[in-house]
Amino acid sequence: MTTSGDSRGKGLDQDGCFVREGSLERVPAPFAPVVAELAARLATRFAPDRLVSSYLYGSIPRGTAVPGVSDLDALLVLRTDPTGSARTAGGPTEADRAAARAIEAELDAAFPQIDGAGILLVAEERLLSAEERYDMAWFVACLCTPLSGPDVTAALPRYRPTSLLARETNGDLHRRLPGLRERVAAAATQEERIRLTRGVTRNLVRTGFTLVMPRWGGWTSDLVESAEVFGHYYPAHADQMHAAARAARHPAAYPELLDDLLNGLAPWLADEYLAVHGAKTLPSQGP
Incomplete structure (x- = not known):
């Protein structure tokens, strides 16, 4: 373990900023069909005008997943619901949550190489808000791997371990x-x-x-x-x-x-x- 101030090997670039830790190229071969099926089911269950982008995170895009032990983790960025009530506008609706839960159950049942699936939902407006700049926005920018759609965090400032x-x-x-x-x-x-x-x-x-x-x-x-x-x-x-x-x-x-x-x-x-x-x-x- 490196404990000095040297950032090499610590997930940072030469400027001391976070390097995005995962990529689709690192997905282990046994999990490639799971990721492909996730992308296909997202396209079926979520309308293009509702789903902005999807991301993977966790051990699968890091390349460290173990068949039968690791779970599948994904995050969906959604557009503001223009028809939602004051309670749901700008955030996931019950229909969004139901679609996500259905995909989780279907993938878990279809692929023995994963031990469960979890899909997080967040509205684009909230994700890019000032309140989330050093929490969820950092999480997506640094710890999530783009799967589909534009990277909504691309314009955010770089992050350091402060x-x-x-x-x-x-x-x-x-x-x-x-x-x-x-x-x-x-x-x-x-x-x-x-x-x-x-x-x-x-x-x-x-x-x-x-x-x-x-x-x-x-x-x-x-x-x-x-x-x-x-x-x-x-x-x-x-x-x-x-x-x-x-x-x-x-x-x-x-x-x-x-x-x-x-x-x-x-x-x-x-x-x-x-x-x-x-x-x-x-x-x-x-x-």
């Missing part, structure tokens, strides 16, 4: 923690708990990494490397973060870990994040 970026991406754990505990307590099935374990542990590892990202001076989406980088700066909590990284990959193997993390590592991480970077400007609303 404290501002750290604050606006993950500086809301203290707000989300009570809700996470409620969702875990309410989980009624093992499948639901496994899904929560995967999602929460991924988020905790990434939050731990972004806590130290400005000091490390780079970016990685690899959960194991993220935990290693975090542990370099916070050795007292390294074992917990490594356990979270393992559970993010194999959540079913750690049935009791989620409760331990939400009552131990997570509250400490939330407090430390506030002390180092401050609170996110606006509460996270989700795509």
Whole structure:
């Protein structure tokens, strides 16, 4: 692991700005049919005047996906709905969400090489707003791979691994923690708990990494490397973060870990994040 200020090998270019981490050329061969079918189903389910652009993110466009283990992650940028009510105008409609859920289920059923599919929806107007400049817009610009349509983030300024970026991406754990505990307590099935374990542990590892990202001076989406980088700066909590990284990959193997993390590592991480970077400007609303 590189811990010096040198940005080489840390996901940055020679100017210290983020390099987009994925590409369609890196999609592993077993997942190429999944990506092709996703593009085909998007074209069928979403009208051209509704869907602006689609993106892939996660292990598949990074080229690190493992058949039977990895999931498919996609993000759709939608135009403002001119017929929507005040509640839905500018954001995804129920019809949009239903179409996305149907595609998720169809792909998961058709392709054993993926362990589930997830499609995020966001309105173009919101994505390019000032409030999302260092959160969702950064995510799409740096961590998402264009699949179809124009890259709507092409005109945005370049990003660097700053404290501002750290604050606006993950500086809301203290707000989300009570809700996470409620969702875990309410989980009624093992499948639901496994899904929560995967999602929460991924988020905790990434939050731990972004806590130290400005000091490390780079970016990685690899959960194991993220935990290693975090542990370099916070050795007292390294074992917990490594356990979270393992559970993010194999959540079913750690049935009791989620409760331990939400009552131990997570509250400490939330407090430390506030002390180092401050609170996110606006509460996270989700795509």
